[in-house]
Structures are given as structure tokens and as C-alpha cells.
Amino acid sequence: MGILRTFALGGIHPDENKLSSNAAIEEIPVPKQAIVPLGQNLGAPSKPIVKKGDDVKVGQLIAEAGGFISTNIHSPVSGKVFKIDNSMDASGFRRPCIIINVDGDEWDESVDTTKDLISDINIESKEIIERIKNAGIVGMGGATFPTYVKLMPPPGKTAEYLIINGVECEPYLTSDHRMMLEKGREIVIGIKILMKALNVNKAFIGIENNKPDAISHMRELVRENDDIQVQPLKVQYPQGGEKQLIKASVNREVPSGKLPIEVGCVVQNVGTAFAVYEAVQKNKPLIERVVTVTGKAVKKPSNFRVRIGTPINVLIEAAEGLPDNTGKIINGGPMMGKSITSLDMPVVKGTSGILLLEKEESSRKVEGPCIRCSKCTYVCPMGLEPFLISKAAKLGNFELAENESIMDCIECGSCQYGCPAAIPLVDYLRLGKIKVGQIMRSRKN
Amino acid sequence: MESAVDNIIIIAIGGLGGLGLIMAIILYFIANKFKVFEDPKIDEVEEALPSANCGGCGFPGCRAYAEAAVNSEKEHGNINGLNCPVGGNDVGQELGRILGLEVEDQDPMIAVVRCNGSPTNSPKKVNYEGATSCAFAHALYAGEGGCMYSCLGLGDCVDACDFDAIHMNPDTGLPVVNDKCTACGACVTACPRDIIELRKRGPKDKRIFVSCINQEKGAPAKKNCSVACIGCAKCDKVCNFDAITITSFLAYIDFEKCTLCRKCVEVCPTSAIHEVNFKPRKPRPEKPKVTTSVSDNSQNTVPSMESGKVKPDKSVIAKGIEIIETKE
Amino acid sequence: MNHLKVSGSPHIQGDESTKKIMYGVFIAMLPAVLVSIYFFGIDAIRVVITAVIACIFFEWTIQKYLIKGHETITDGSALVTGILLALNLPSNLPTWMVIVGALVAIGMAKMSFGGLGKNIFNPALVARVFLLVSFPVEMTSWPIPKPITEGLADVTTGPTPLAIVKEGLDGNKTISDMSSELPSYSQEFLGNMGGSLGEVSALALILGGFYMIWKKIITWHIPVSILLTVSIFSGIFWGLDPEHYADPLFHVLTGGMLLGAIYMATDMVTSPMTKGGQLIFGFGVGLLTILIRIWGAYPEGVSFAILIMNATVPLINRGFKPRRFGAKPGVVLTK
Structure with missing residues (x-):
């Protein structure tokens, strides 16, 4: 196999703990009540177009985009709109949601609910993008950036490569892995659709070497296509970061503060490719996704296909219950996920996993003095000096933090993971990014 | 020999002195030439x-x-x-x-903390662990008590204060403003949740304010915090001076219109309206009330900080919350 | 109460810790300590134990009564400083001087800056230099190594190879004149020569160095750049005039060269943060060492060189930034 590609700077290798990698994707029954938040994407929240008491069907549009960077939301269930009210999101903030009481499972007529594989793509680029936009598809890796925006390069820029992110570098998470194994054919068609939409001739599927079954399976599926290439990558966190993946796949570096299109690349997650297939070929909007429920104490680490809006306690029940010694619940992976404050929060478009940490592993180590070992500098994938900029942010020297490129930080957590003094570097980096962002915006105005 | 030494001294003094003189003259002319006129009044x-x-x-x-x-x-x-x-x-x-002007007197102001979400009133649901920064915690989660409007208790306001006028009360986890407050507004800008407001100090430091900024409906607000404003508008009804407005389930008392009659304090079902520096009411036998339990925001009630200033004989300690009378 | 925890990401941490690093350094120093005990006997044990106990005691006292911060005694840094200090001292040094050295190392060089991680200069080296200038006689009378197997007879003292060369050259001798007085390379390599506890055996020091590189406690940049610089510069002079300048191998194997390059200069707190900076740092140490050894008043210059370069570390940290992602190689983005 030779030397495997990876990105150039830094990187760590935390314990993989892919407990659920052999658990096939299971369907979860439709919940009794679905809570559909209106802000499920990066950017502006959507605007509801249904009222209390309206009957809705699965796949029916219930909220439309509230701006350019915003998406449509479709009803994931059929039933009656119970109310449009605030409900808890992952971090405990109460945000507007559409709450639907479920009654049966009646689908909208326009959705093709058959299981047939449709491989012919017979529509043009513009219409593909239109369908993706209408289906409300966002990046399924967790960043939830509206997909159609990425498919429309700004004037003067053209895409050269489509890079499909099947890296799943976060420990514990396995939803993309299972998707590739079980929905590989659909993903490949989704990739072809995306290539047509972007008008590119070459696509790479980046997969880390710890998923040899996915690599060989995807290789098998793209054997007849010269323009799609499976790219095995060395296991290295945070390879799933857009910029790192581009560097690893095509050896190009996205300049500071720029988007991947600057170097002619568009990155999409495998889950997104699958959603694109369903939206374009089956006219099925984004109403369900695959979520990993995992953790060392979880009795049955699993991958579930769930409707958006399902409360996460339903998922945890399906994984045979909340372990007694749960100390922290994380929405996403352990490196970049967010802690959840309540089990009532629903699954949203960006929920890639629910991780239950045991009490012992959920507490941070006691912070000690920095011994200037510079391990944080060695592992930083962006070539920053976390010890310096986090200290600057802590002490309120935001000017220094900005000059030392704090805004390039991708908050991957590598620095804090390896810090021998257990300093909460990322906390202060994020604080610095919030403050510097404010300063930069106020300067613009 | 001696004359040589003398010469050296003379040369040195003369040289340096001459140099100094030339520099002084140059400086004098430059200073004159580039002199900027500034009003001496400044x-x-x-x-x-x-x-x-x-x-x-x-x-x-x-x-x-x-x-x-x-x-x-x-x-x-x-x-x-x-x-x-x-x-x-x-x-x-x-x-x-x-x-040479007539300057109108301004009403003196003071920073007021409008949250009473101590662990007693708003029990902890989660434990926060991480950077001591409200701005960061605000971006991370709603708050330990679950209220997304609540004070995060990490002291950004304390760090912002230049006058040593605001401190965290270790028991309640809430900031307490003391008499040193100059109403400069640094804490108001520092607070990521806009909890702190500048209000009129009031006569003899007497003030009435709603100690809550929760804009949720009554039920969810009350679920997280027993002293939240639930927007019931009872205070609005009893107010004879049109000083109270209710917007998005939250009462606000206009300090310009308020006459400090204290009627609203009595009717508030959740004790969300606080009166500060009033003499304790005479106990009414028919209605034993707890609404007078008020955390005093004008006095520094952190004992370790200002123990000398708190006069214990004039303070009534009730249910762990203090009422302290100020200046006579 | 079963409250969930809430914190920012990342939610898992590696098993690195300050303690682990410090005990890693401790293990890496064990071969050198054992060799010194083999050659210097009971005196070596005395010096090591005195230095360690004194360092830990001073750190604990200052932490508890002066700084009043969190207790840091368990992190092992005082232990490491103590052993490093001992390795820098001759085995016949009076006990009270060792204690003075420990006080200087911990009190003056470490705690007065605020404790672990905040000191500018390597504490053990500051103590060594302090003792060297305060008690020059005691600090430069080196016992002749005598394997412990040959019995505990009275120790005799003698000069180090570097001092032999320095005095010899000052006395208009040539290197070849002195060859009989100097130990052979194999003696130097195994440790059979005069010097401080930790200076004698190159083998033990290199062993510890490889251990630390394997455990990722240090990187190769500082030791390699120091040794390379020393070899090249001494090699140039030796090539020009082998009769008046010692050869590179001699410079590398004798004195505190290896001890300094592997253990002292690589001290995390007082060395630059980036690999480029570390190379420059190593180059500076190597160059200054050779300058002091050849032209300076002292026969040995490693400790002075490292301390001088320690002072430049903040400047090096400013000048040498890691390569930012997206920037061209070698380009440092500054706005």
C-alpha cells in the first residue's frame, strides 16, 4: 500500500473506541411527538409556514429558508402540529420549534418511497442544485452548512475536485462508516450527482485506514468509474476537517480565512452524498439521518436511522437505556461535540452521534502550570501556538491573539487533548474567537 | 602636568556646556515653532x-x-x-x-444585577466545568440552573470593574454591587446576558426593580427558577403611576416614573420585584409574607471583603438572604 | 446528586501529564546516577540524596509559606532539579554547599519567578554556576573515578580532561604532549575520567537521551544541533592546527557537553517552543561553548552557554513561529 497520505502539520491519534462499527444501521420507530427546531443549519433560522392544528404529512414543507444561508425544513412525521413554541436545544437554550403530535406514517405523494435504486441522472446542474436546495440538505458531518451554497462557487471560481469525506476521524462515531458499508451504491450515485452539479471531472473519497472494509467496499463500487477514486488515508485526527482533508487528498492548502473553493475543492460528507441521492433521485427531503449512540458503558452501542425531531432519550432507550454512571452526554464526537444538558433535546440535521461518557472519564484533570513543553504547538493542525493565543485570550489581549491568527483555529481540540498540564486551551481559544470576531465585525462597520 | 589636567577639565566643561547650550537653543526654537495651542481650560x-x-x-x-x-x-x-x-x-x-455654565444635576446611578437565580432559587441541573469566563459559558450552554437568561456566575463583571465595586457572593453565586459603584457601565457591557442595568440610585439609596430578565412564558420560566418574573402583570395592575410595562412576559419598572410606593413588591407572586434599603415592614399578622426576602444589591454583602462596613446590628438576616439598611 | 457535566470540547484527554514527563526524565537520568555511584561510591549517593531532599524541602517550604499556591511538590519537578543539580556537582563537595546549591536552584532560579513553568533560567545550572563562582576551589577539584569494586579507599583528586588541556595550552604545551595525561576515548565514553557526577559517562547519558526521545519527552533538535555545532566548530580549529586545538570528539565527550546537550538545554521550560527555534538555540549553545572553551578563562563553558541562550529564548520564541497552515513554507504570517 505504500506510504499513506495524511495532512502535513500536527495531528494526534486518540483511542478510536469505534464500539459500534459492527452494528448494522437499525430503523427506529417513529416517535410519538417530534420536536423540529427551526434553526437546524448554520446561518439564519427557517420561517415556519404551518400553524397550530395543521395536518402535515411526512416530507411536507413546514418551514422555508429564512435567508440566503438557510434551508427548508420538512416534516419528518405525519400528524397534527401541536404548537410552535420554544423548546430546549442541545445546549439548553430554548429556541423556536415546531412540535408535531404523530399520527400514523403517511407520506407526501411526491416522495418516491420505493426501494429501487435509480442510477440514471437525467437532469441538469441547475435543477440538481434547485432540488438539493428545496430538500433542505445541510452538511451532515455536523457543521450543518447548507449544501446548495457550497455547490454554487462564487463568480470567478471553479471547482476542480469534489472531495467526499468518509474519514470520520472522531473517536467513537461510526455512522459514516456504516453508511458507506450499507448505502455505498446510493452514495456513489450521490457523488456522481454532486459532480454533475459542480461540473467537476474528478472526485476523491477520503477514508481513514482504520476502516479497511469500507475502503474495499467503496473501491469495488467505483471500479468502473475512473473519475471517482477511493483515497485511503493514514489515521490521524483531525483529518475530517475540511482543510486537513484537502491537504491530505490533493496536497493543496487553503489559505487563511478562505474557503476550500479558493483551491478548487468542494468537500462533502458521505452522509450528505446519500441525502443528495435521495433528494434528487427519490424526491425525498432531508427528514432522517443516521445517528451513532455509543459509549463505554452503553449496553448496545448502535447506529440508528432516525427521523429528525426524535428526542434523544428515545435513542438511548433503543440502545438499552442510560447507564447509571453516565457523567456527561455529548452531541457529536468526544473531540468536537457539545455537551447536552437535557435528554429532551431532539435529533437535528447535524446530530451525528450521541456519546455517553462515564462519570470517571467525564471530569477534566486538574489544571496545572504550563511547563512550556510546546506539545500543543507540535500537534496543532493549523500551525498555531495554542499556548500563546489562549493565554492572550485569557488575559484579554485580543489584539495579540488576532495577530497570531486565532481566527484560523478550527477548535479541533488536539492541543488540549495532549496538554500535560491539562490547561483548558480550547475554552480560551473559543472565547478569544468570539471576542476577536466581535472586534473584527465592529471594525468593518 | 597640572596644566594639562586643567586643560582637559576646561575642554570637557566647555565642550559639553557648549553642546548643551546649542541643543537648548535648537529645542527652544523648535518648541516655539511646533507649539500646539491648547485651551488652558482643558x-x-x-x-x-x-x-x-x-x-x-x-x-x-x-x-x-x-x-x-x-x-x-x-x-x-x-x-x-x-x-x-x-x-x-x-x-x-x-x-x-x-x-462658566449652569449644569443641571444628574440623578446618580448605580449598577443593578437583575437576576436572583441562586442555587436555592434555581437548583443546579448540570455542573459546568471549564474556563472562568461568562462570555465563553454563554456560548456554550444555558446555565447551571437551566435558565437561558440567568447569571452564569463566572465574574466577567467583576473583572471589568475598575472600582472594586462588584464582587461575587460565594453563597448565591451572583454578583453584588457595593457603594463604590460609579455607574461607569463597564460591567453592563461585560455581561454577555445583559443582566446588569444602570438604574437611578434613588433617594437614600432606595430602589425598586424587577430582579429577572426572563422573557419566557410563566410556566417554563418558573420551572427553572422560583423567583423568575412570570409576566402575570399583577404589578402592572396595582401601579398607579404607569411605571411598569410588560413586554414578552417580563415586567420592567421605569425608574423615572416609579415613586417607590412598594405596592408591586407586595403583589408579586414570585418575589421577583426587589426593594432595596427600605426599612423592614411591620409584620402583618394576617399575611405572613416572604416577599421581603430581598438580596440587597446596594451593599456589599460579601463578608470577607467589607466586613468592617456591614453593621450587624442593623441587618436582619432572614432565610439566608440579607436586608441591610444603609446610611441613615 | 447525579448532575450531568457540561464543558467545552474536547471531552477526552490523553494520558500525558506533567508528572509523567518529570518521572520520565527521572528514569532517563538513572543510568547516569548509577554510573556515578559506581565510580564515586558513597560520596555520589551522599550528594544525590542531599540535593534531592534539599530541593524538595525548599520547594515545599517556599510553596507553603511564601507563595501559598497549590502544592506542586508531587509533580516531580523538584526531584528532577535535585538530581540534575547533583549530576552537575563534584562528588567531594561538602554537604552544606550542596544544600546552598539547592536553595539557589529552587529559591532563586525557580520559585522567585513564580514556580514551575515560569523560570527563565535552568535552575540546576544557575545553582551550578553560583557554586562555581562562589566556591571555585571546591567546585573544581574533581575526584579521580575509582570503580566501587576496587574498594572504598581514600579518593584522590585531579583535574578534568578539559582543565588538563586548558592549562596545558596556556603552558605552551601541545595536544600531543598531553596525550599521556588525557584519558582515552573509550575511557571518556564509559566514564572513567575526572568530572562532575553526571559528566563522566557518555554512554549512560546517551542512553537516557534516547529514552527521552523515545518517550517523546524531548525532540532530537536541541541535542543534535548543539553537538553538531560543537563538532563543526571545534573541527574547523582542529583541522587548522591539531597541535593547539583539541579534536571534536574530545570536545563532545568531555566535560558537561553531553549532560548539557541532553538534559540541561532540553529543559522544556527554558528552551524555545518551536523546532526552528530549538535548532537556533542549539546552534547558539554549541557556538558559545566552543568560544568559552577555547578562548575563555574557564576550561568549561556549557553551563554558561546554556544560561546565556536561556536568556534569548523569549526573543527566539518571537522570531520563530511554526509554519501556519496555508502559508508558504518558511513564511511567517504577521499582520
């Missing part, structure tokens, strides 16, 4: 200011404020809108004397 005004350089007036430092005040006097003939919150009325009058 210096005078700056002298009268408290030199805290806190920025509370909206200018970067006292010197900038002094310039602005002198310019305003020249251009508009008044210094309206330019008041030094730290110096208060004494400084205002002094400026008026220097600039």
Missing part, C-alpha cells in the same frame, strides 16, 4: 475630573472627555449629554464653574 477640566480613565463617559480617558467638554461648551454653549458618571454632581458643578 487642563483645568482634566484636573477636576476623577482621573479614573474608566471610559464610562464614552470617551477614551479623562483627557478626551475634557477636550470634548471644552469643545462642546465652545460650539453649543452647553455640555449636555456629557456627564462624568464617576464624578457625579460634584464634578458636574465644578465643570460648570470652570466653563
Whole structure:
């Protein structure tokens, strides 16, 4: 196999703990009540177009985009709109949601609910993008950036490569892995659709070497296509970061503060490719996704296909219950996920996993003095000096933090993971990014 | 031999002295040539200011404020809108004397913390662990008690204060403003949740305010915090002075209109309206109330910080929350 | 109460810790300590134990009564400083001087800056230099190594190879004149020569160095750049005039060269943060060492060189930034 590609700077290798990698994707029954938040994407929240008491069907549009960077939301269930009210999101903030009481499972007529594989793509680029936009598809890796925006390069820029992110570098998470194994054919068609939409001739599927079954399976599926290439990558966190993946796949570096299109690349997650297939070929909007429920104490680490809006306690029940010694619940992976404050929060478009940490592993180590070992500098994938900029942010020297490129930080957590003094570097980096962002915006105005 | 030494001394003194003289002359001419005319009043005004350089007036430092005040006097003939919150009325009058103006007295203001979500009132649901920064915690989660409007208790306001006027109460986890407050507004900007407001100090430091900014409906607000404003509008009904407005399930008392009659305090079902520095009411036998349990925001109730200032004989300690009377 | 925890990401941490690093350094120093005990006997044990106990005691006392911060005694840094200090001292040094050295190392060089991680200069080296200038006689009379197997007879003292060369050259001798007085390379390599506890055996020091590189406690940049610089510069002079300048191998194997390059200069707290900076740092140490050894008043210059370069570390940290992602190689983005 030779030397495997990876990105150039830094990187760590935390314990993989892919407990659920052999658990096939299971369907979860439709919940009794679905809570559909209106802000499920990066950017502006959507605007509801249904009222209390309206009957809705699965796949029916219930909220439309509230701006350019915003998406449509479709009803994931059929039933009656119970109310449009605030409900808890992952971090405990109460945000507007559409709450639907479920009654049966009646689908909208326009959705093709058959299981047939449709491989012919017979529509043009513009219409593909239109369908993706209408289906409300966002990046399924967790960043939830509206997909159609990425498919429309700004004037003067053209895409050269489509890079499909099947890296799943976060420990514990396995939803993309299972998707590739079980929905590989659909993903490949989704990739072809995306290539047509972007008008590119070459696509790479980046997969880390710890998923040899996915690599060989995807290789098998793209054997007849010269323009799609499976790219095995060395296991290295945070390879799933857009910029790192581009560097690893095509050896190009996205300049500071720029988007991947600057170097002619568009990155999409495998889950997104699958959603694109369903939206374009089956006219099925984004109403369900695959979520990993995992953790060392979880009795049955699993991958579930769930409707958006399902409360996460339903998922945890399906994984045979909340372990007694749960100390922290994380929405996403352990490196970049967010802690959840309540089990009532629903699954949203960006929920890639629910991780239950045991009490012992959920507490941070006691912070000690920095011994200037510079391990944080060695592992930083962006070539920053976390010890310096986090200290600057802590002490309120935001000017220094900005000059030392704090805004390039991708908050991957590598620095804090390896810090021998257990300093909460990322906390202060994020604080610095919030403050510097404010300063930069106020300067613009 | 001796004459040689003398020569050296003379040369040295003469050389250095001459050099000094030439430099002095050059300096004199340059200083004259590039002299910038400055109104001597600016210096005078700056002298009268408290030199805290806190920025509370909206200018970067006292010197900038002094310039602005002198310019305003020249251009508009008044210094309206330019008041030094730290110096208060004494400084205002002094400026008026220097600039030859009549300066109206401003009502003295004080920072008021509008949250009473201590662990007793709003029980902890989660444990936060991480950076001691409200701005960061605000971006991370709603709050330990579950209220997304609540004080996060990590002390960004304390760090922002230049006057040692705000401290965290270790028991309640809430900031407490003391008498040193100059109403510069640094804590108001520092608070990511806009909990702190500048309000009128009031006669004899008596104030009434709603100690809550929760804009949720009553039920969810009350679920997280027993002393939240639930927007029931009872206070609005009893107010005879139109001082109370209810917007998005939250009562707000306009301190300009409020006459400190305390009717609203009595009717508030959740004790969200606080009265500060009033004498305790006479107990009413028919209605034993707990609404008088008020955390005093004008006095520093952190015992370790200001133990000398708190007069225990005048304080009534009830249910772990103090009522302290201020100046007589 | 079963409250969930809430914190920012990342939610897992590696098993690195300050303690682990410090005990890693401790293990890496064991071969050198054992060799010194083999050659210097009971005196070596005395010096090591005195230095360690004194360092830990001073750190604990200052932490508890002066700084009043969190207790840091368990992190092992005082232990490491103590052993490093001992390795820098001759085995016949009076006990009270060792204690003075420990006080200087911990009190003056470490705690007065605020404790672990905040000191500018390597504490053990500051103590060594302090003792060297305060008690020059005691600090430069080196016992002749005598394997412990040959019995505990009275120790005799003698000069180090570097001092032999320095005095010899000052006395208009040539290197070849002195060859009989100097130990052979194999003696130097195994440790059979005069010097401080930790200076004698190159083998033990290199062993510890490889251990630390394997455990990722240090990187190769500083030791390699120091040794390379020393070899090249001494090699140039030796090539020009082998009769008046010692050869590179001699410079590398004798004195505190290896001890300094592997253990002292690589001290995390007082060395630059980036690899480029570390190379420059190593180059500076190597160059200054050779300058002091050849032209300076002292026969040995490693400790002075490292301390001088320690002072430049903040400047090096400013000048040498890691390569930012997206920037061209070698380009440092500054706005």
C-alpha cells in the first residue's frame, strides 16, 4: 500500500473506541411527538409556514429558508402540529420549534418511497442544485452548512475536485462508516450527482485506514468509474476537517480565512452524498439521518436511522437505556461535540452521534502550570501556538491573539487533548474567537 | 602636568556646556515653532475630573472627555449629554464653574444585577466545568440552573470593574454591587446576558426593580427558577403611576416614573420585584409574607471583603438572604 | 446528586501529564546516577540524596509559606532539579554547599519567578554556576573515578580532561604532549575520567537521551544541533592546527557537553517552543561553548552557554513561529 497520505502539520491519534462499527444501521420507530427546531443549519433560522392544528404529512414543507444561508425544513412525521413554541436545544437554550403530535406514517405523494435504486441522472446542474436546495440538505458531518451554497462557487471560481469525506476521524462515531458499508451504491450515485452539479471531472473519497472494509467496499463500487477514486488515508485526527482533508487528498492548502473553493475543492460528507441521492433521485427531503449512540458503558452501542425531531432519550432507550454512571452526554464526537444538558433535546440535521461518557472519564484533570513543553504547538493542525493565543485570550489581549491568527483555529481540540498540564486551551481559544470576531465585525462597520 | 589636567577639565566643561547650550537653543526654537495651542481650560477640566480613565463617559480617558467638554461648551454653549458618571454632581458643578455654565444635576446611578437565580432559587441541573469566563459559558450552554437568561456566575463583571465595586457572593453565586459603584457601565457591557442595568440610585439609596430578565412564558420560566418574573402583570395592575410595562412576559419598572410606593413588591407572586434599603415592614399578622426576602444589591454583602462596613446590628438576616439598611 | 457535566470540547484527554514527563526524565537520568555511584561510591549517593531532599524541602517550604499556591511538590519537578543539580556537582563537595546549591536552584532560579513553568533560567545550572563562582576551589577539584569494586579507599583528586588541556595550552604545551595525561576515548565514553557526577559517562547519558526521545519527552533538535555545532566548530580549529586545538570528539565527550546537550538545554521550560527555534538555540549553545572553551578563562563553558541562550529564548520564541497552515513554507504570517 505504500506510504499513506495524511495532512502535513500536527495531528494526534486518540483511542478510536469505534464500539459500534459492527452494528448494522437499525430503523427506529417513529416517535410519538417530534420536536423540529427551526434553526437546524448554520446561518439564519427557517420561517415556519404551518400553524397550530395543521395536518402535515411526512416530507411536507413546514418551514422555508429564512435567508440566503438557510434551508427548508420538512416534516419528518405525519400528524397534527401541536404548537410552535420554544423548546430546549442541545445546549439548553430554548429556541423556536415546531412540535408535531404523530399520527400514523403517511407520506407526501411526491416522495418516491420505493426501494429501487435509480442510477440514471437525467437532469441538469441547475435543477440538481434547485432540488438539493428545496430538500433542505445541510452538511451532515455536523457543521450543518447548507449544501446548495457550497455547490454554487462564487463568480470567478471553479471547482476542480469534489472531495467526499468518509474519514470520520472522531473517536467513537461510526455512522459514516456504516453508511458507506450499507448505502455505498446510493452514495456513489450521490457523488456522481454532486459532480454533475459542480461540473467537476474528478472526485476523491477520503477514508481513514482504520476502516479497511469500507475502503474495499467503496473501491469495488467505483471500479468502473475512473473519475471517482477511493483515497485511503493514514489515521490521524483531525483529518475530517475540511482543510486537513484537502491537504491530505490533493496536497493543496487553503489559505487563511478562505474557503476550500479558493483551491478548487468542494468537500462533502458521505452522509450528505446519500441525502443528495435521495433528494434528487427519490424526491425525498432531508427528514432522517443516521445517528451513532455509543459509549463505554452503553449496553448496545448502535447506529440508528432516525427521523429528525426524535428526542434523544428515545435513542438511548433503543440502545438499552442510560447507564447509571453516565457523567456527561455529548452531541457529536468526544473531540468536537457539545455537551447536552437535557435528554429532551431532539435529533437535528447535524446530530451525528450521541456519546455517553462515564462519570470517571467525564471530569477534566486538574489544571496545572504550563511547563512550556510546546506539545500543543507540535500537534496543532493549523500551525498555531495554542499556548500563546489562549493565554492572550485569557488575559484579554485580543489584539495579540488576532495577530497570531486565532481566527484560523478550527477548535479541533488536539492541543488540549495532549496538554500535560491539562490547561483548558480550547475554552480560551473559543472565547478569544468570539471576542476577536466581535472586534473584527465592529471594525468593518 | 597640572596644566594639562586643567586643560582637559576646561575642554570637557566647555565642550559639553557648549553642546548643551546649542541643543537648548535648537529645542527652544523648535518648541516655539511646533507649539500646539491648547485651551488652558482643558487642563483645568482634566484636573477636576476623577482621573479614573474608566471610559464610562464614552470617551477614551479623562483627557478626551475634557477636550470634548471644552469643545462642546465652545460650539453649543452647553455640555449636555456629557456627564462624568464617576464624578457625579460634584464634578458636574465644578465643570460648570470652570466653563462658566449652569449644569443641571444628574440623578446618580448605580449598577443593578437583575437576576436572583441562586442555587436555592434555581437548583443546579448540570455542573459546568471549564474556563472562568461568562462570555465563553454563554456560548456554550444555558446555565447551571437551566435558565437561558440567568447569571452564569463566572465574574466577567467583576473583572471589568475598575472600582472594586462588584464582587461575587460565594453563597448565591451572583454578583453584588457595593457603594463604590460609579455607574461607569463597564460591567453592563461585560455581561454577555445583559443582566446588569444602570438604574437611578434613588433617594437614600432606595430602589425598586424587577430582579429577572426572563422573557419566557410563566410556566417554563418558573420551572427553572422560583423567583423568575412570570409576566402575570399583577404589578402592572396595582401601579398607579404607569411605571411598569410588560413586554414578552417580563415586567420592567421605569425608574423615572416609579415613586417607590412598594405596592408591586407586595403583589408579586414570585418575589421577583426587589426593594432595596427600605426599612423592614411591620409584620402583618394576617399575611405572613416572604416577599421581603430581598438580596440587597446596594451593599456589599460579601463578608470577607467589607466586613468592617456591614453593621450587624442593623441587618436582619432572614432565610439566608440579607436586608441591610444603609446610611441613615 | 447525579448532575450531568457540561464543558467545552474536547471531552477526552490523553494520558500525558506533567508528572509523567518529570518521572520520565527521572528514569532517563538513572543510568547516569548509577554510573556515578559506581565510580564515586558513597560520596555520589551522599550528594544525590542531599540535593534531592534539599530541593524538595525548599520547594515545599517556599510553596507553603511564601507563595501559598497549590502544592506542586508531587509533580516531580523538584526531584528532577535535585538530581540534575547533583549530576552537575563534584562528588567531594561538602554537604552544606550542596544544600546552598539547592536553595539557589529552587529559591532563586525557580520559585522567585513564580514556580514551575515560569523560570527563565535552568535552575540546576544557575545553582551550578553560583557554586562555581562562589566556591571555585571546591567546585573544581574533581575526584579521580575509582570503580566501587576496587574498594572504598581514600579518593584522590585531579583535574578534568578539559582543565588538563586548558592549562596545558596556556603552558605552551601541545595536544600531543598531553596525550599521556588525557584519558582515552573509550575511557571518556564509559566514564572513567575526572568530572562532575553526571559528566563522566557518555554512554549512560546517551542512553537516557534516547529514552527521552523515545518517550517523546524531548525532540532530537536541541541535542543534535548543539553537538553538531560543537563538532563543526571545534573541527574547523582542529583541522587548522591539531597541535593547539583539541579534536571534536574530545570536545563532545568531555566535560558537561553531553549532560548539557541532553538534559540541561532540553529543559522544556527554558528552551524555545518551536523546532526552528530549538535548532537556533542549539546552534547558539554549541557556538558559545566552543568560544568559552577555547578562548575563555574557564576550561568549561556549557553551563554558561546554556544560561546565556536561556536568556534569548523569549526573543527566539518571537522570531520563530511554526509554519501556519496555508502559508508558504518558511513564511511567517504577521499582520
